[in-house]
Amino acid sequence: MSFFHVKSMSVRYGGIRAVRDVDIKVNEGETVALIGANGAGKSSTLNAIAGLLEHTGDVYFDGANLTAQPVFARVKCGISLVPEGRGVFGRLTVEENLLMGAYLGSSQQDQDADLHKMFEFFPRLKERRRQTGGTLSGGEQQMLAIGRALMARPKLLLLDEPSMGLAPIMVEKIFEVIRGVSKTGVTILLVEQNARLALESSQRAYVMESGELSMTGESRSLLQSPKVRAAYLGES
Amino acid sequence: MDIFAQQVINGLVLGSVYALVALGYTMVYGILGLINFAHGEVVMIGAMIALAVVSALLAVSPDMSPFTLILIASAAAILVCVFLAFLMERLAYRPLRNAPRLAPLITAIGISILLQNIAMIIWGRKYKMVPQIFPTETHEIFGASITSVQLFIVAISGVLMVGLLLVVHFTKLGRAMRATSESQRVAGLMGINVNKIISVTFMIGAALGAVAGILVAGNYSVAHYSMGFMLGLKAFTAAVLGGIGNLGGAVLGGLLLGLIESIGAGYIGNLTGGFLGSNYQDVFAFVVLIVVLVFRPTGIMGERVSERA
Numbered sequence: 001m002s003f004f005h006v007k008s009m010s011v012r013y014g015g016i017r018a019v020r021d022v023d024i025k026v027n028e029g030e031t032v033a034l035i036g037a038n039g040a041g042k043s044s045t046l047n048a049i050a051g052l053l054e055h056t057g058d059v060y061f062d063g064a065n066l067t068a069q070p071v072f073a074r075v076k077c078g079i080s081l082v083p084e085g086r087g088v089f090g091r092l093t094v095e096e097n098l099l100m101g102a103y104l105g106s107s108q109q110d111q112d113a114d115l116h117k118m119f120e121f122f123p124r125l126k127e128r129r130r131q132t133g134g135t136l137s138g139g140e141q142q143m144l145a146i147g148r149a150l151m152a153r154p155k156l157l158l159l160d161e162p163s164m165g166l167a168p169i170m171v172e173k174i175f176e177v178i179r180g181v182s183k184t185g186v187t188i189l190l191v192e193q194n195a196r197l198a199l200e201s202s203q204r205a206y207v208m209e210s211g212e213l214s215m216t217g218e219s220r221s222l223l224q225s226p227k228v229r230a231a232y233l234g235e236s
Numbered sequence: 237m238d239i240f241a242q243q244v245i246n247g248l249v250l251g252s253v254y255a256l257v258a259l260g261y262t263m264v265y266g267i268l269g270l271i272n273f274a275h276g277e278v279v280m281i282g283a284m285i286a287l288a289v290v291s292a293l294l295a296v297s298p299d300m301s302p303f304t305l306i307l308i309a310s311a312a313a314i315l316v317c318v319f320l321a322f323l324m325e326r327l328a329y330r331p332l333r334n335a336p337r338l339a340p341l342i343t344a345i346g347i348s349i350l351l352q353n354i355a356m357i358i359w360g361r362k363y364k365m366v367p368q369i370f371p372t373e374t375h376e377i378f379g380a381s382i383t384s385v386q387l388f389i390v391a392i393s394g395v396l397m398v399g400l401l402l403v404v405h406f407t408k409l410g411r412a413m414r415a416t417s418e419s420q421r422v423a424g425l426m427g428i429n430v431n432k433i434i435s436v437t438f439m440i441g442a443a444l445g446a447v448a449g450i451l452v453a454g455n456y457s458v459a460h461y462s463m464g465f466m467l468g469l470k471a472f473t474a475a476v477l478g479g480i481g482n483l484g485g486a487v488l489g490g491l492l493l494g495l496i497e498s499i500g501a502g503y504i505g506n507l508t509g510g511f512l513g514s515n516y517q518d519v520f521a522f523v524v525l526i527v528v529l530v531f532r533p534t535g536i537m538g539e540r541v542s543e544r545a
Contacts, residue, residue, distance in 0.1 A: 072424050072428055081425050083421075083425060087419060087422035089418045096411055099408075103428055148426075152427060
């Protein structure tokens with residue numbers, strides 16, 4: 001059994017099936033990308049995995065079936081989602097935002113150590129620790145959202161469009177961070193519209209098209225696939 | 237005796253109670269966007285329970301010390317009100333969490349009527365006298381007089397308000413409450429059991445309300461099944477004046493409203509040449525409510541405009 005396995009998951013919005021029979025497996029330590037066009041159902045898939053959306057089908061993680069679990073219980077099991085649009089608490093300070101991530105955390109010592117680690121990882125956040133989240137730039141907010149998710153010490157990190165709305169130089173920086181996080185051993189499932197970056201930063205990938213998975217394979221080979229190149233990498 | 241100083245003191249006493257009750261409105265509004273119109277009735281139930289417990293205890297042992305009496309009565313009142321708030325949220329509001337805004341509002345008004353009637357059935361329609369257990373001495377400050385009970389009201393309210401602000405700003409629970417009020421969705425992603433936090437918010441508000449009810453009954457030496465209605469409306473006005481959803485605003489709004497009311501009542505006779513008397517005191521609260529809603533719907537410290545409900 002895989003470390004993480006989504007089995008024939010479907011998500012409905014009223015009468016519309018936004019996600020149909022999706023099957024995704026992620027092995028421990030892997031970074032897997034989920035790419036596709038706008039509205040293909042990538043974010044819905046990720047939100048359903050986190051427990052934010054009702055779904056049919058099963059979610060297996062680390063030997064347990066999470067299907068019936070609510071959002072906060074899935075966090076407890078080790079799944080953290082960095083939501084689309086970052087979801088930073090605008091009226092909480094940077095430090096408070098980070099501490100929210102450690103809400104379920106164990107000891108005060110661990111929490112302090114993790115906070116220290118995050119500030120080392122993101123020096124920008126340390127400078128702004130007493131500012132409220134709402135005053136940060138988009139890139140800083142994305143760092144904060146990732147840092148906050150890491151404070152929960154997740155075993156599986158779900159990232160929803162981390163590059164959205166950021167300047168190209170900031171996008172590079174965020175992906176550097178993501179690769180760094182992956183190196184520390186955290187398993188990552190990444191949803192991203194920027195297909196090239198996503199494929200370059202992952203080992204395997206799934207391609208999603210109007211609610212269904214259309215292709216899967218090693219990211220390297222997908223980068224070479226004429227179909228992917230034509231549809232998602234803007235080449236003919 | 238200096239009338240102005242006297243009215244300021246009366247206003248602060250009145251305002252402390254408004255502030256305590258207003259906190260209950262504003263906390264629930266901050267987290268759910270719901271105006272819990274039944275909150276005033278929770279305050280009334282608090283007063284009634286405390287009174288019932290005091291009467292029962294006095295019947296059993298007439299020479300129990302006032303301190304013990306009040307302590308036991310308050311504990312009972314707080315427990316009942318907290319449990320009541322828990323039930324209210326769980327049975328009446330939670331099923332309507334995703335319903336249109338109007339549904340929970342109408343439900344709140346319904347619960348308010350229901351609780352008033354239950355209280356009327358249990359405790360009757362007559363005004364209930366509070367036994368004279370508080371010391372009745374008066375003190376002189378700035379040429380005005382203040383009773384021990386009034387001093388006690390200001391002190392207890394102050395301690396509770398500061399305590400609440402400390403909890404909300406410096407504890408993990410408070411952080412979770414603030415996070416939940418910003419976004420329930422993201423709060424859930426932090427591992428917060430959002431339903432639990434909402435429930436706790438209702439319960440803290442109810443505990444403060446219960447204390448407020450006891451203080452009001454102690455101050456006027458009388459309790460009645462309908463006492464929560466007007467008090468609730470005034471406290472709601474105070475919350476709107478301060479900026480609903482904002483804790484500091486509720487405290488400020490409560491104190492200001494208390495001052496406006498009692499200074500207004502003190503001078504309305506002179507200003508209208510005796511045409512209107514101090515029994516028109518209630519007019520001021522609602523004039524304030526209308527003025528705030530027309531000119532500054534966000535209140536003094538509010539940031540979010542409510543177009544809902």
